[in-house]
Amino acid sequence: MRATTPHPSHLVSSEDNDQEERSRLLPEDTDTEDAKDREKRLFRRLGLSFFLFGLINNVLYVIILSAALDLVPPSTPKGIIAFCNIAPALVAKVGWPYVLKGRIRYAKRIIGCALLSVVGMIVVALFDTLLMRLLGICLASFSSGLGELTFLQLSTTYAPPSVGGHSVGYFASGTGAAGLVGAFLWWEVRSFGVRIGVGVSSVLPFILPLAYFYLLPSPAGFLELSSDEQTEFANSSPIAPYAPIPTEEVPGNSERNLNITPKRTTLSLDDKIRLVKPLLVKYMLPLFCVYTFEYTINQGVAPTLLYPVPEAGRHWVLGKIIHSVRDYYPLWQLVYQTTVFISRSTISLGIPPLPQKLLSVPAIVQGVILLVLSAESAIGFFADSDASSIIFVFLLISLEGVCGGLAYVNVFYRINQERPDPNDEDLERIKQEREFKIGSVGFADSSGILLASLLAVPTEIELCKTQVRRGKLFCKGL
Template sequence: MSDSSDTDTVFPAMPLPLPGSPSSSWASFRDRFKALFHDADPRVCTAFWFFGLINNVLYVIILSAALDLVGSGFPKGVVLLADVVPSFVTKLTAPYFIHVVPYPIRVLVFVALSVCGMLIIALTPAHTDGRSISTKLAGVVLASLSSGAGELSFLGLTHFYGRFSLAAWSSGTGAAGLVGAGAYAISTTSFGLTVKSTLLASACLPAIMLVSFFGVLPLAPLRHAAREAAHSQDALHRGDEVEPRHEDETHEQDSLLGSGHGRLYVRAVERSKVSQAWTSFQANLNRSKGLFFPFMLPLLLVYVAEYTINQGVTPTLLFPLKETPFEQYRAFYPAYNAIYQAGVFISRSSIPFFRVHHLYFPSFLQIANLAVLTLHALFNFIPNVYIIFLIIFWEGLLGGLVYVNTFAEIADRVPAADREFSLAATTVSDSGGICIAGFLGMAFEVWLCRWQVSQGRKYCTMS
C-alpha cells in the first residue's frame, strides 16, 4: 500500500526529556503532553476504550475458566481453539460483506451473541461428560463469533473517529487481559463465588457495550458517513441507466412497471447490482493481497510466536520452589500470564507516545524470545525465575507494540477510501496466529515436558 496525501499521521513522535537539555525539560514535556491530547474527545475515547475492554474480556474469562469448564482430564487447548477458530473464520470472511450491515445492528447482534454464549456456558450443568462439554463449547463458539466480528467492526469504526479512537480501543483490549484474568481469579478465590455465579455475572458485561455505543459515543460522524455512502450509491445507480430516455418513452415505461418492459428494466438494474457486488468483492480481495506483506504477516508472526510461548513453553518454565516466590508449581503459569498481560496493556496503551514503523523488527524479536525460552526449557541455562519474568514482560510489550502499530500504520499509509476495509481485514492475522499457535503449543508442551522428565527435571508433572 502506498502513502496517500489524504491521510494524517496517527500520532507524532513525542520523545522523553533528556537530562540537562533545557529544550527537553519536564516542564516542556508536560506542555507537549497536554498539546498531544488537546483534540481528544473524552466521549470517543471512553466509548472505544470500553469497546476494546468488553469485546475482549469475555475471551480472557473463558480461557481463565478453561480448567473449570472441561475438567482436568480434557485438553485445555480445545477450549482455546473453540475460543479462537470461529473468530478466525469470521475475520477471514466477514470483511467482504459485513459493510452492508449498519453498525447499530452489528452492536446489537454482538451483544446478543455474547450474552447467549455466556449464559449457555454458565447454565450448563457442571459435569465433565461429553454432552456437557459439547454444550459449553457451543457457548464458547457463540462468544468467539461475537468477539471476532466485534474486533473487525470496531477497528473499522475507528476510521470515522480519528486517531484517539484507535489508541483508546487498543488500550481497552490490553486492559481486557488484566481485568478478565484478575476478575475471574478474585471472584472465584478471594470472594468465594462459584464458577456459575462468576460466569453469569460476566454475561451482564456486554450491556456496557450497548451503553457505550448508544449512550456515550457521538453518532454524528457515523450518520454523516452513512449519508455519504447512500448518496454515492444513488449516484452510481443513476449512472447505471444505459441510455437516456425521451420524455414520452419515460412516461410510457414508468406506467408499465408491471409489463414486460418494466420487468426487463428491473432485471437490468438487479443484474447491475449483482455486478457491482462482485466487482466490490474482487476489489477487496485485491486490497487484501496488498495488505499481506506490509501488515498481515508481521502481525501473524508475532502472534504465532507469543501464543506458542504462552500455551506451549511457559508451562514448562519451572524452577525448584525454594528458589522462587511461589509455594506451589501451579502458581507459575498464572504469574507468567499476569506479567505478560501487564506488558500487553502497557504497549497497547503506548501509541500516543511511541511509534514503531518497521513492524518486522519486533516480530523477529518475538521469534527470538520463543527460541530463547524453548532452549532454556531444554537445557536449563537461565539461572533464576526473575529473568524469566523479565523475558515474559518483554514478550507482552512486543506483542502489544506490533498489534497497535500495525493498525496505526494502516491508518497512516492506506488511502482513506480503502482504510475501513483494510483495518477490518487485517484482524484475521491475530486470530490466525493464535490458531496456529494453539496446535503448536499443544505439541511443544508435550515435547518439552517429556524431554525435561527424561533429564530428571520432573517439575512439569507436579504443576
C-alpha cells in the same frame, strides 16, 4: 515652576479605550477557550468509548480462558476450550469482510454482537453438558471476533488522521486491559461457581451498545474543529471531508447533515482481492508471526518454565510471590498480560508509533525469544537452584508481552492512517475500501493464535521429556 498635571479627562479617556479594547477582544478569547474545552471533551469521550469497546469485547474471551479448568471435566483436554474460544472468531474475521456487501450498519451489528455474547455466556452458565458449554463458548467467540472487526472499522469513520489514530490507540489499550480485568473478575466470582460466575459476566456486553449510543461522539463533531491538521487534511482530500462519511448508523449523524448524496457503491470480490494483496506482507505477515510465536511461548513453553521454590531467607521478594511450583505459570501469565496492556497503550499514552519500516521488528524479536526460552526450558542456562533463571525468564516474558502489544497497536494504527487515492472522487467507495482494509487484516492475529494452539501441545510434551532426561521432574508433578 509648577509641574503640569494631566487632566483627569485624559485618564478617563485612556481607561475607557483600554476597556473597549478588552471588551472587543474578550469574546474572541472566550470562543477560543470554549472551542478548546469542547475539543478536549470530544477526545475524552472518543477515547473512553473505544477503550470500553476494546475492554468489553475482549474480556469475555479472557474470562472463558481463565475459567477453563472449571468449565470442562478433569479428563477433557483444556486445549479444546482454547480452540472453541478462537476458531469461531477467526471464521468471523476471515469471512465477514468478504461476505459483506455495501455499507456497514454499525448500530445493528453492535447490538447483534452484544446479544450474541449474552446468549453464549448464558448457555455456558445454564447447561452442564460439555457440548452445550462448548456451543456457548463458540457463540461468544464469534461475537468477539465480529466485534473486534466492527470497532476497528468504526475507527476509520473518524477524521482527520489524528482522530482515527486516537480511536485505534484507545481500542488497543482496552483490549490490553481486558487480559488483566478478565483474569481479576474470574478470580473474584469463581467462588460462586460456574453458573453464577459466568451468569454475572453475561451482563457485561450490554455496555457496548450503551457506550455506542450515549457516549461515543459523532464523526461530524470532529469535522468542525479548527486546526492546522484539519485544514491540511481537507485540502489534500479528494473531496473534503472524505473519511467520516457518517451514515444514519453512526449516532447523532446523518448524511443529510453534510448534504451528501451517497452513491450505491459495492466492492466486488475482485476489488477486495486487489486491496488485500498489498497488505499481506506489509501488515498481515508481521502480525501473524508475532502471535504464532507469542502463543506458542504462552501455551507450549511457559508451562515448562518451572524451578524450585525460592527460599524466603535468601530471596525474600520471590519467596513472597512463589509458594509452590504451580505458581510459576500464573506468574508468567500475569507478567505477560501486564506488559501487553502497557505496550498496547503506548499510542494512547502519547508515545510515537513505530515507523512503517520497523513493523516487522517485534516479530523478529519474538521469534528470538521463542528460541531462547525453549533452550532455557530444554537445557537451562543457569543452575536450577539459582534465582538467576527466574529473573532471566521474567525479563524475557516481559519483552514478549511488549513485542506482542506493539505489533498489534502499530499495525492497526498504520492501516488506519493510510490515505486514499487522491484521484478517486467516489466518497462511498473510499469509505468502504478503508473499512475493508482494516477489517481484512484482523484474521492474521487469530490465525496465528490458532496455529500456536496446534504447535503448543507437541512443544510442551517434548520440552517436558527433555527436562525429565536431565533429571528435572517438575513438569511431571503438575
